[in-house]
Amino acid sequence: MNKSFLLENLRNIPDFPKPGIQFKDVSTWFAEPRCLKMLADEIIKRYENRGITKVVGIESRGFVLGSIVAERLGAGFVMCRKPGKLPGKTLKASYAKEYGLDNIEIHFGAIKKDDTVLIHDDLLATGGSMKAAVDLVKAFGPKKVFVNFLIELRCEGLRGREVLEDVAPIDALLTIED
């Protein structure tokens, strides 16, 4: 993985979605084929021997590499979505994030007790959304849960890693100090 190539291709949008937020816009990675492949290859390298049977992607930026990686690991892909989007019966969790409150849902029956799960999202900030996702996934009683991010954002006041450290093994491809 070429970190400087990735950093050169990551767009930062200041003051989005509100003043003071430095938004790391991973859509520029998804649109650049060499970045997309580099990120997928790196996640595969880190998880190919962990017995992953389900990848859970967090809406919506977690869907992109989550589904690519699931297919390449020979695992299934499960959507963790915002409220009201999933048509079937769901399990739900609420959380506070860097800029507001939100809820997430997963379909009942999407994860089984014999699954080993990798939960994937684009970016770790406060860790609130991923903590809710881990709690939700653990409610299905899987064998093991791993957590992966493309970016871990580190800045004054963000304690994402501390929030997650005790709940699951976590890993990020790039760390960005803001």
Ligand code: AMP
């Ligand atoms: P958190 O729950 O605070 O860890 O926030 C993580 C979620 O919010 C991820 O799904 C990110 O896509 C999004 N997010 C939060 N802060 C940022 C940021 N500065 N740049 C890009 N995405 C962000």
